[in-house]
Amino acid sequence: xxxxxxxxxxxxxxxxxxxxxxxxxxxxxxxxxxxxxxxxxxxxxxxxxxxxxxxxxxxxxxxxxxxxxxxxxxxxxxxxxxxxxxxxxxxxxxxxxxxxxxxxxxxxxxxxxxxxxxxxxxxxxxxxxxxxxxxxxxxxxxxxxxxxxxxxxxxxxxxxxxxxxxxxxxxxxxxxxxxxxxxxxxxxxxxxxxxxxxxxxxxxxxxxxxxxxxxxxxxxxxxxxxxxxxxxxxxxxxxxxxxxxxxxxxxxxxxxxxxxxxxxxxxxxxxxxx
Amino acid sequence: xxxxxxxxxxxxxxxxxxxxxxxxxxxxxxxxxxxxxxxxxxxxxxxxxxxxxxxxxxxxxxxxxxxxxxxxxxxxxxxxxxxxxxxxxxxxxxxxxxxxxxxxxxxxxxxxxxxxxxxxxxxxxxxxxxxxxxxxxxxxxxxxxxxxxxxxxxxxxxxxxxxxxxxxxxxxxxxxxxxxxxxxxxxxxxxxxxxxxxxxxxxxxxxxxxxxxxxxxxxxxxxxxxxxxxxxxxxxxxxxxxxxxxxxxxxxxxxxxxxxxxxxxxxxxxxxxxxxxxxxxxxxxxxxxxxxxxxxxxxxxxxxxxxxxxxxxxxxxxxxxxxxxxxxxxxxxxxxxxxxxxxxxxxxxxxxxxxxxxxxxxxxxxxxxxxxxxxxxxxxxxxxxxxxxxxxxxxxxxxxxxxxxxxxxxxxxxxxxxxxxxxxxxxxxxxxxxxxxxxxxxxxxxxxxxxxxxxxxxxxxxxxxxxxxxxxxxxxxxxxxxxxxxxx
Numbered sequence: 163x164x165x166x167x168x169x170x171x172x173x174x175x176x177x178x179x180x181x182x183x184x185x186x187x188x189x190x191x192x193x194x195x196x197x198x199x200x201x202x203x204x205x206x207x208x209x210x211x212x213x214x215x216x217x218x219x220x221x222x223x224x225x226x227x228x229x230x231x232x233x234x235x236x237x238x239x240x241x242x243x244x245x246x247x248x249x250x251x252x253x254x255x256x257x258x259x260x261x262x263x264x265x266x267x268x269x270x271x272x273x274x275x276x277x278x279x280x281x282x283x284x285x286x287x288x289x290x291x292x293x294x295x296x297x298x299x300x301x302x303x304x305x306x307x308x309x310x311x312x313x314x315x316x317x318x319x320x321x322x323x324x325x326x327x328x329x330x331x332x333x334x335x336x337x338x339x340x341x342x343x344x345x346x347x348x349x350x351x352x353x354x355x356x357x358x359x360x361x362x363x364x365x366x367x368x369x370x371x372x373x374x375x376x377x378x379x380x381x382x383x384x385x386x387x388x389x390x391x392x393x394x395x396x397x398x399x400x401x402x403x404x405x406x407x408x409x410x411x412x413x414x415x416x417x418x419x420x421x422x423x424x425x426x427x428x429x430x431x432x433x434x435x436x
Numbered sequence: 437x438x439x440x441x442x443x444x445x446x447x448x449x450x451x452x453x454x455x456x457x458x459x460x461x462x463x464x465x466x467x468x469x470x471x472x473x474x475x476x477x478x479x480x481x482x483x484x485x486x487x488x489x490x491x492x493x494x495x496x497x498x499x500x501x502x503x504x505x506x507x508x509x510x511x512x513x514x515x516x517x518x519x520x521x522x523x524x525x526x527x528x529x530x531x532x533x534x535x536x537x538x539x540x541x542x543x544x545x546x547x548x549x550x551x552x553x554x555x556x557x558x559x560x561x562x563x564x565x566x567x568x569x570x571x572x573x574x575x576x577x578x579x580x581x582x583x584x585x586x587x588x589x590x591x592x593x594x595x596x597x598x599x600x601x602x603x604x605x606x607x608x609x610x611x612x613x614x615x616x617x618x619x620x621x622x623x624x625x626x627x628x629x630x631x632x633x634x635x636x637x638x639x640x641x642x643x644x645x646x647x648x649x650x651x652x653x654x655x656x657x658x659x660x661x662x663x664x665x666x667x668x669x670x671x672x673x674x675x676x677x678x679x680x681x682x683x684x685x686x687x688x689x690x691x692x693x694x695x696x697x698x699x700x701x702x703x704x705x706x707x708x709x710x711x712x713x714x715x716x717x718x719x720x721x722x723x724x725x726x727x728x729x730x731x732x733x734x735x736x737x738x739x740x741x742x743x744x745x746x747x748x749x750x751x752x753x754x755x756x757x758x759x760x761x762x763x764x765x766x767x768x769x770x771x772x773x774x775x776x777x778x779x780x781x782x783x784x785x786x787x788x789x790x791x792x793x794x795x796x797x798x799x800x801x802x803x804x805x806x807x808x809x810x811x812x813x814x815x816x817x818x819x820x821x822x823x824x825x826x827x828x829x830x831x832x833x834x835x836x837x838x839x840x841x842x843x844x845x846x847x848x849x850x851x852x853x854x855x856x857x858x859x860x861x862x863x864x865x866x867x868x869x870x871x872x873x874x875x876x877x878x879x880x881x882x883x884x885x886x887x888x889x890x891x892x893x894x895x896x897x898x899x900x901x902x903x904x905x906x907x908x909x910x911x912x913x914x915x916x917x918x919x920x921x922x923x924x
Contacts, residue, residue, distance in 0.1 A: 235653050236653075237689070276802070278709065
């Protein structure tokens with residue numbers, strides 16, 4: 163059955179395809195769907211993820227024959243050339259990337275029998291490499307330098323194709339930032355309080371400032387504890403947010419608690435009534 | 437008073453011994469039998485192997501630590517297990533052979549109530565002709581498996597750098613020395629540390645560095661690869677690894693079984709059946725692992741090694757060893773309690789337990805040579821398993837019907853920080869986490885892993901973490917104040 167092609171900006175192309183473990187009717191149905199779709203769209207090669215089947219399968223059309231590769235792997239590679247490539251995922255885009263000229267590959271056939279082949283045809287090698295990239299969650303644009311990739315993305319954006327928003331990515335502003343912002347202000351107050359002896363202030367005023375520091379310090383500790391638990395809650399909500407990871411949160415806490423401790427010690431030695 | 441005997445004092449054995457002593461106190465005896473006088477933080481050996489650390493920084497003497505903890509330390513290698521005792525006594529015991537200076541070679545019988553096998557692996561250099569003889573490293577290559585090996589590796593590496601400085605082009609080959617090796621991670625760290633050092637020494641342009649391994653794709657690491665979130669989707673570690681190798685100009689040869697090593701040359705067979713040779717001036721090839729060769733003896737003196745140990749020499753535990761083909765493998769095949777199915781007072785932890793099957797897809801060449809990574813059991817799982825086993829035994833000593841503690845690698849995450857170059861400001865390391873270690877295709881259809889807890893990133897911060905962990909784990913192993921607070 164002809165299936166719908168996964169086309170940019172559909173992010174499913176970034177999924178890693180899992181190795182086929184069971185060679186049965188399900189696999190053979192997928193292979194047939196891939197061939198039907200290739201026929202329909204006049205494609206010469208396809209990775210299963212291009213029709214949203216996350217399996218490590220590639221089909222390449224050689225003449226009138228379909229070459230089925232299940233769980234393909236490249237063992238060795240040699241030579242290098244600039245390959246001008248197009249792909250159904252990025253319609254109307256032609257990209258030049260470096261590819262290996264020769265490859266040794268292993269794969270399994272539809273019955274699960276191990277096969278291998280030496281590829282010395284540049285065109286076939288580049289097609290295979292492009293499709294294998296798809297099976298591991300990569301695509302053509304990943305091969306480009308950042309600037310060139312951005313240029314290509316801009317080109318696609320000009321045609322109204324922009325990356326699809328992904329759920330649960332980092333929020334631009336999260337409520338945990340309130341904890342950090344308030345803590346920063348308190349730290350500023352503590353820091354400034356250390357300079358009070360430079361001014362000609364009365365002992366009562368300095369004592370009051372010292373007492374304020376004595377309240378601020380535990381308040382900062384409490385705020386950071388609150389921050390930790392709220393950040394943990396938020397990290398579960400935004401699974402794909404790297405800045406939400408526990409390591410970053412601990413870093414935020416350590417930095418501020420260390421500063422607060424230093425200020426508290428400074429306050430004790432500089433401001434406390436002796 | 438019960439006696440717990442632990443064979444092996446590596447990450448898993450040391451963890452089990454120290455926690456068991458802490459929980460049992462002086463009411464019961466904890467005995468550690470290990471052939472080494474020193475404890476070695478193995479993950480840092482790669483830094484010794486490039487001259488960035490000394491041997492003394494990665495080892496410390498065990499005797500004073502055990503003396504302080506009240507653990508009976510016997511510097512000896514375990515030779516045989518007699519789980520039913522002998523003709524004269526029903527008390528189970530092990531025989532050990534001293535490796536201590538002055539008493540070396542003397543044998544002794546040590547009785548036990550509970551036994552933990554944490555002997556780790558035998559470095560099976562002899563499996564590949566030319567790589568070594570038995571457990572002894574050969575003359576053609578180097579190793580970073582022990583601190584002494586790593587010291588030797590650095591000495592040889594410096595000679596290669598000196599030649600490169602003198603204008604002689606050098607070729608370095610790093611990877612695995614057999615089709616069924618594990619520990620690709622250590623070789624991965626070593627090759628990138630060498631590359632980093634070559635740059636620092638100003639000889640990178642005179643040194644060709646190449647990777648050779650039994651993985652069927654770069655970034656397999658013996659766990660079938662891992663996956664990183666990218667825009668909400670999982671990208672394979674293959675992309676990450678290939679980018680890194682390309683960026684550092686390190687070509688690779690994978691799906692390779694090193695069949696023979698000669699002076700300056702390895703012969704290999706690939707998964708497609710082709711064979712080839714690779715020349716080198718310096719090579720570090722990880723050997724395959726096997727059980728340490730313990731035998732088991734029945735009460736009547738007959739050999740019963742096959743009852744207790746799997747054919748690879750690792751101890752049988754509560755795993756499903758008849759899982760069959762790759763398609764039938766399940767997370768539940770993996771052991772949970774690490775108790776020997778025949779003798780309930782015997783446990784194995786760390787590398788010493790026999791895994792039910794590999795984690796990576798098993799593959800073989802057309803000639804039938806198996807070429808795939810065997811399952812790794814890195815520091816974190818080994819420590820966690822050691823602690824769980826110690827916990828079970830302590831509970832059993834206090835209450836023989838106590839429930840055993842579980843620590844299945846199919847329900848356990850692992851974090852790994854793989855160094856790619858040491859330096860305060862220019863170091864890099866890949867921080868990787870994977871959950872679960874063994875893919876669970878039933879709970880997590882598709883990739884078998886929970887992507888929330890499976891990720892990896894490379895950078896300077898990773899290096900700092902690796903360095904901090906080095907000090908932290910040595911501090912913990914020395915049982916300094918607060919050691920129990922540091923996780924495994």
